[in-house]
Amino acid sequence: MTKWLNRLIKPNTQMSEKEKINTEEKILQAAEEIFVKDGHSGARMQQIADKAGINKSLLHYYYRSKDKLFSTVFKFIFSKLASDIMNIFDSEEDIFGKLEKFIENYLRILMKNPIIPMFILNELNKKGNNLATIIIKGSNINLNKFEEIIQKEIDAGNIKNINPKSLIINILALCVFPIIGRPLTEEIVFNGDTKKYDEYLGQRKDEVFAIIKSTITIEK
Amino acid sequence: MTKWLNRLIKPNTQMSEKEKINTEEKILQAAEEIFVKDGHSGARMQQIADKAGINKSLLHYYYRSKDKLFSTVFKFIFSKLASDIMNIFDSEEDIFGKLEKFIENYLRILMKNPIIPMFILNELNKKGNNLATIIIKGSNINLNKFEEIIQKEIDAGNIKNINPKSLIINILALCVFPIIGRPLTEEIVFNGDTKKYDEYLGQRKDEVFAIIKSTITIEK
DNA sequence: GTCTATAAATTGATAGAC
DNA sequence: GTCTATCAATTTATAGAC
The missing domain is CATH 1.10.357.10 (Tetracycline Repressor, domain 2)
Incomplete structure (x- = not known):
């Protein structure tokens, strides 16, 4: 079973809700900045991870794919x-x-x-x-x-x-x-x-x- | 000596001016279509080559790099x-x-x-x-x-x-x-x-x- | 000039340890 | 949850035969 699927089924088992939101929020803010500046195809996952101060893998842990992350950001901004x-x-x-x-x-x-x-x-x-x-x-x-x-x-x-x-x-x-x-x-x-x-x-x-x-x- | 440099120094030594223009023109038209549709970062050299009906290497032969090709296209369109x-x-x-x-x-x-x-x-x-x-x-x-x-x-x-x-x-x-x-x-x-x-x-x-x-x- | 083959670097995504 | 290591696919670009 993949991790993101596991997370969907049993979310937040090892970390407080607050900390989870903080990381998710950090990612979202970084992604917002990068996507807005460079667009969907111009943005790089590594860029976003760097800006959020986290590892690239965490992006996939929280948002599964670049497209999913982009959709979330776009919807949020719009x-x-x-x-x-x-x-x-x-x-x-x-x-x-x-x-x-x-x-x-x-x-x-x-x-x-x-x-x-x-x-x-x-x-x-x-x-x-x-x-x-x-x-x-x-x-x-x-x-x-x-x-x-x-x-x-x-x-x-x-x-x-x-x-x-x-x-x-x-x-x-x-x-x-x-x-x-x-x-x-x-x-x-x-x-x-x-x-x-x-x-x-x-x-x-x-x-x-x-x-x-x-x-x-x-x-x- | 690289090929593109050679071409700059001794252009059109083996092919008629007309044919050369045709190929260059084909590339330009294909690049125009792709770049306009997908933007600089979204466009792919392979796409352009396919649309022009030629090999990917020829793009570099005529325009050295993606950026150079893009500049030419942008300037042309503008x-x-x-x-x-x-x-x-x-x-x-x-x-x-x-x-x-x-x-x-x-x-x-x-x-x-x-x-x-x-x-x-x-x-x-x-x-x-x-x-x-x-x-x-x-x-x-x-x-x-x-x-x-x-x-x-x-x-x-x-x-x-x-x-x-x-x-x-x-x-x-x-x-x-x-x-x-x-x-x-x-x-x-x-x-x-x-x-x-x-x-x-x-x-x-x-x-x-x-x-x-x-x-x-x-x-x- | 045009092609095939391939290098070299990048990138999205996953596996697995902790 | 977060990290390191790595895969697999992509992509720009070059080398070399013809």
Whole structure:
């Protein structure tokens, strides 16, 4: 009987639950850092073991295979980001205030974790990736609520009659692209001036909101 | 003396120039397909050789190493895309017509090569990638011309006094994101309905232009 | 130029002692 | 649970025949 199977059947027989979690957590944190930086195929199990300060065998003891470990990490990261995003809607303001807060918070999260979106999008674009669909469906991402809010505002005559789906995509596009496209845009638009690009990102939220606002405001 | 060095010194001594180009071209096309699909670390030299219908050794004969081959491919793809984009400006219309044509053609190019932008952005985001900066600088991408055109229109009072750099970034964002974010947006916004997403992309150009137009139009 | 054969190094994964 | 040792398969790259 293999060890990982044995562990599944009789877990934690020789070590306290706390210590076990510590090691598992250490592995997860190291794996998160390496996978996000180098992607699934670029990451090496040895790298992860080194970063976690443990032996390579322990990775297999806890996660059986590289794919299993990756799945766990991806799901963890995606869920965390999705959760952060969904929590943004807990605002008591009107639709304009809600959107402004959303854009502001979303951009803040992205800027605090600038390499996460590229990691996620890159892996989602891998061909034959059923994992993606499964994880997305399993996440608590639910945009129906958002679409309903928008539709209600349209019906009430508070905003222009636009496509709620378009509104979502436009907000995501305007927020995400300056982050994932940074190496390109910083070079060809800002001539490689990192400081200037940071300044630009700092006021990006006002720009994005102004654009979104103009797309939903009814002309008088 | 190694073979590749010998070839650099005395190229094409035993085979006609035409045949040589054919083989080199075959390798390049195969490498392009594989690298774009799987990325640098995900691609395998054997895959490329198989696709090119030649032996693995020939890859090294022509390109010495995987990195060299990748650099060649990346530069080739980036230059082609950059060239396509720059050619879009050859329009004789007014600024609104120019922008509309640009958005329309850019989106058409992206939709015809939907996995190219993710390939480029992903590799550019790799840490310690001097290659990126070098290739970008070596390309014929020149946005100064674009910024000048915009500034001239602003000075002439034809459009609003906006930041030309923002205009560029917003156009790129609104065009590129629906392509590279497709696996995500198709799932969480269109509930996995591929047909609906294709329809959406088909009219995306009108949407993007409407937004861009509204950001530069002077209110009366 | 193109091939076969193989080196040399890496990597994911397992066995088994403690 | 954690370690050492090692396997088996893969992968880049080279040597050498033709």
